[in-house]
Amino acid sequence: MVLEKYKQKRNFSSTPEPSGDLKVAAERAQHAKPGKGLFFCVQKHLASHLHYDFRLEWKGVLLSWAVPKGPSLDPKTKRLAMHVEDHPIEYGTFEGVIPEGYGAGIVMLWDQGTWTPEVDDVEAALRKGDLKITLNGYKLKGVLPGGASTDFLTTDHLDIKLDFQSVAAAGSRLGTGTLVVLDDATCPVGFVHNLQHFFAQESCGWCTPCREGLPWVEKILLNMEKGYGTTEDLEILQMHTEYLGPGNTFCALAPGAMEPLQSALKYFKEDFEKHIHEHKCPYT
């Protein structure tokens, strides 16, 4: 029976894991075909030993493997993967804490996307244990290493040490120590707009540049998202990063708000320009 082993191993009155709807499995099995966006995910699983669970949608379920060292970004690097019981499709979005018992520990979604087989006969490849595939997951675009009021770093900075001096030398700060990640499916303009919306609301209004400048920045970014941006707006945004920069306001809120904006204008300028030239958000 589909998902029999999965169901046998778990007590759904205590675990928050999805119980697996067989109707969902049957529908997915009918509609999901190679070339039609078969789902894949990788989950980070802090069980008795930290490992990664790699799952591929096939015939309405998620074929699953436990990968002790996690997936490699280099296709030439081989990693041990242990085939485990099929999981339900609903498991592909599961994050949570599994209580004492089977698989006890924390599960976090680490990557997801679609996969495409590089062979015509997937069943035969699975039987042979030699299935070549392409994964189309999210790619890292940028990171705010110290939270919302720090400068973006990009994939060019992946090798720097995560300490105060190294991050400062790369042009950002460790700030609150809360890493915020931007993937390549998320619009950087919308992302920065969201941050500016927050900062504009937080302004106490004491200093003119902050009181007037932050709502203006927010409005420009919102218009750009809607397709009404102009090249002049880019100059105005740049100007704000200077007027609201360090030394021009009473507290650090306004300069902090400018850090993700100034670095987004530096690293993701192409995205801003696309919004202006295409008169829409290219991510929608």
Ligand code: SF4
């Ligand atoms: S910079 Fe600080 S003090 Fe000045 S208006 Fe903004 S929040 Fe208030």
